[in-house]
Amino acid sequence: MDSKKLAQQLRTAMDTEVHGYVYYSALADMVEDPKGRNMFRHLAREEKDHVKVLKAIADSVDEGSAIPSYAEALEKGTGLPIFPEDNELVRRFKADPSDINAVNIAIEAEEKAVDFYFDLLKQAGSPEEKVLLTKLLDMEKSHLKVLRWESESLTKSGFWCGEMEFSVEKESG
Numbered sequence: 027m028d029s030k031k032l033a034q035q036l037r038t039a040m041d042t043e044v045h046g047y048v049y050y051s052a053l054a055d056m057v058e059d060p061k062g063r064n065m066f067r068h069l070a071r072e073e074k075d076h077v078k079v080l081k082a083i084a085d086s087v088d089e090g091s092a093i094p095s096y097a098e099a100l101e102k103g104t105g106l107p108i109f110p111e112d113n114e115l116v117r118r119f120k121a122d123p124s125d126i127n128a129v130n131i132a133i134e135a136e137e138k139a140v141d142f143y144f145d146l147l148k149q150a151g152s153p154e155e156k157v158l159l160t161k162l163l164d165m166e167k168s169h170l171k172v173l174r175w176e177s178e179s180l181t182k183s184g185f186w187c188g189e190m191e192f193s194v195e196k197e198s199g
Contacts, residue, residue: 027149029087035146036084039162040077042142046135047073049115053128061186062125065176069132069169076162078103083158093154096161125186129177136170 027035050070054063079096082103086094094102118131143163150156179187 027146027151027155029090032155033084033087036080036087039139039142039146040080040084042139043073043076043080045113045115046070046139047077048113049119049132049135052116053119053132056119056123057125057128059125059186062128062176065172065186066128069172072165072169075100075103076165079162093152093158096158126177126180129173129180133170133173133177136166136173139166140170 047070050066050073053066054070057063057066079099080103082099083093086092086099115131115135119128140163143159143166147156147159147163150159176187179185
């Protein structure tokens with residue numbers, strides 16, 4: 027994929043991650059159960075890291091520099107580019123502020139992210155692009171796995187699992 031298109035796609039991904047960060051941050055304040063709040067805080071932190079990484083990598087691509095590793099980009103990256111506002115995901119939750127709706131909306135968003143990164147990966151040209159996009163894809167899949175696990179627990183038992191003793195970032199490898 028040419029560098030201009032890659033940078034544009036990374037900035038699109040960055041915007042999507044900002045929306046995820048806003049949604050998860052809002053849920054961390056709105057969900058009543060402490061286990062649910064902790065899970066959403068955790069996901070918000072990871073989405074914020076994704077924003078930093080995507081911005082650093084898009085900036086490197088724009089500058090014609092080599093694509094940094096995820097760890098290098100995380101260290102180099104800056105915070106959110108703006109103070110994010112309410113978005114469609116938050117509005118959908120407010121229309122039905124139930125725990126299961128919170129998780130179902132998050133699952134839909136993560137499924138879209140998985141599809142987006144998978145499509146980008148198919149277009150990747152260089153080994154560096156493939157490594158980076160595979161890492162991002164795996165992280166989104168890990169988020170999806172945690173959310174599906176919580177959905178199943180909420181549906182079957184009515185309770186949050188809340189076992190966020192691990193990092194979905196580290197689990198993805």
